[in-house]
Amino acid sequence: MAFSVNFNGVELSGMVDGFTAITRNIGSSWNNSTRNRLRIGSDFINSSIGSKSITVNFIANVKKDRFVTTRNNIASFLNVTEPAPLIFGDDPNKVWYAVPDGTPTLDESSFYQAIGSITFLVPEGHAYSTYTNVLNSDNSGGVDGSITPNSDGSVDVTINNQGTLPAWINLTLTNNHENGYFGIAGVNGALEIGKREEVDGVFLHNSEILYDSDNDNQFSKLVDVKGLPNPQVASIGGVCDTNGQLGYRTVTNNWQGQTITTTGLKVTDFGSATTGLRGGMKCLTLPADSNGQLGSVNFYAWMRFLEWAGTNGQTGVTQVMFTDANDVFLAGYGIVKIDMTGNKGAAKFWVGGNNPREWQSMPFTMNNGENAKDPENNVMFNNRTGSADFVKNGGAFSFYWRNSRKTIQIPELANSAIAKVYFFIGDWIGNKNGMVSNMQLRRFWCRKDNVQKWDDLPNRYKKGSAISVTMADGGVTIDGISSITETVTGTDPFSIPPGISKLKIIQSSWNTTPPDVQITWQERIL
Incomplete structure (x- = not known):
């Protein structure tokens, strides 16, 4: 098998007839700073690792066009605007991010x-492993390290970084109990998340979960409201037929060679309307809080x-709408596609009050998030993501x-309390391309904030x-929502050194149930 040089996903070995030499040298360049002494020698100040050069020498046998094809192919092969992956066949587990130099x-x-010869510049001066190390409870005790839960709720982690440089880890902590704080300490630093002094029970203004679909099999607590006005559409004088039906369904798709199965609430019957927007609608009437009070002036919903x-060309509408006890529309979060030729959709933010209206429309391509080069790529609502939220804090509405x-x-809505949540999914009649194939509400939960009570607090x-x-x-991130403000000021992220090192993870002092821990990282190699 021919020796392989792969750059930016393309094989150079397919363009030339052989390689005569590859110069990778040892490690990278070291840059040392010194200061001259008064008469003899110098004092060392610091040392840093610089960029690295890699040179590939090759031969090409003459073809009918006397090397024209070779020149053109290599020129196109090298035409990148930022560092791209460079992998050699004799070291396939190592990738350099390089540019031609x-x-x-x-x-x-x-x-x-x-x-001929090509010189590549590796600005970072080191390589990465082509694989990602994963350490969790399933492989604890193996070559990557171990995870040891303790009776006090803390977790001890031993990590084996087999690279030659410090590595940056990605850490996921799944709470097995309500919790308010995480402290993560390693040999290179410490990071704190949350609020160390948050308590489990005290007389405070707290939050209470009002509904969570994780605890409601197939959204069974949502009630059909066929024929009632769509609150958002009605608020602007529009017409929407709601005589259809929503149901909990499983959908299977084949995408890029994968079988993808999703479950959620989707339209199963459009109803009998012959014109306009039609679909199904359900309603969740929010329960009273622990003080017996209905409605929430300060409210959070995650979906x-x-x-x-x-x-x-497919079209459709998904809406999550918030009203008061009298069905007066307060706000709504929705996804709408009216493009009957292309694939452009938009997230819509609607508000009520004295001037009910569509406040903002955020366009995106309604794909499965597969085109990173598309500035409107669907990074929000593909099958791997989908998280969004809505916050009402008095008169402040956030999407x-x-x-x-x-x-x-x-x-004017500062004192209006959210008492109901309406869910509508539907489409317009007359579009020959039909409704968006995958238009589902997969999960939903909401809470009421600032509830004053002495209780076992929802943390x-x-x-x-x-x-x-x-x-x-x-x-x-917390449940897919960017939450950088959760980081405690004065603490910083840190790396793990080469070799075996330890992490200590602690929680709120009253929480003695350890979290599930998963750590991933790519090794860095000189």
Whole structure:
């Protein structure tokens, strides 16, 4: 088998006839800083690792066009605008992120054979493993390390970093009990998340979970409301037929060679309307809080959607709408596709009050998140993601979109309490392309904030919630929602050193149920 040089996913070995030399040298370049002494020698200040050069020498035998194809193919092969993966066949588990450096050569002085060379620059000066190490309870005690839960709720972790440089870990902590705090300590630093002093029970203004689909098999507590007005559409004087039906269904798709199965609430019957927007609608009447009070002036809702069109031109609407006890529309989060030729959809944020309206429309391509180069790629609502949320804090209404919340002030609704949640899924009659193939509400939960009661408090991290930390950039997400403000000021992300090292993970002092821990990382190699 021919020796392989793969750059940016393309084989150089398919363009040339052989390699005469590859110069990778040892490690990278070391840059040392010194300061001259008064008379003899110098004092060492510091040392740093610089970039690395790799040179590939090759031969190409003459073809009918006398090396023209070779020149053109290699020029196209090298044309990148940022570092791309470079992998050699004799070291397939190592990837360098490189760019061409200088002028590639091709000596055509021989009529029969040309020799050439390409120099690659690796700005970071090191390689990464092509694989990702995963350490969790399933493989604890193996080559990657071990995870040891303790009776006090803490977890001891031993990590074996087999690279030659420090590595950045990705850490996921899944709460097996309500919790308010995590402290993560390693030999290179410490990071704190949440609130160390958060208590489990005290007389405070707290939050209470009002509904969680995880505890409601197939959204059974949502009630059909056929024929009632769609609150958002009615608020602007529009017409929407709601005589259809929503049901909990399993959908299977074949995508890029994978079988993808999803479950959720979707339209199963459009009803009998012959014009306009039609579909099914359900309603969740929120229960009273622990003090017996109905409605929530300060309210949080988290939802997970799947919004993925099977073909261009499909249309459809998904809405989660919030009203008071008298069905007066307060706000709504929705996904709408009216594009009957292409694949453009939009997340819609609607508000009520004195001027009911569509406040913002955030466009996106309704694919499955497969095109990272598309600035409107569906990173929010594909089958792997889908998380969004809505917050009402008095008169402030906030809608989650791409790692931030869009907030509007509606002063006249500051004291209006959310008492019901309506769910509508439907489509317009007359579109020959049909409804969006994958338009589902997959999960939903909501809570009431600022409930004053002495009780076993619902803490900031509910049981089953997952907190993910990317140590490389300090990113923190909670159930898929970017939550960097959860990081305690004065603590910073840290790396793990080469070899075996230890982590200590602690929780709120009153929580003695250890979380599930998973750690992933790529090794870095000089």
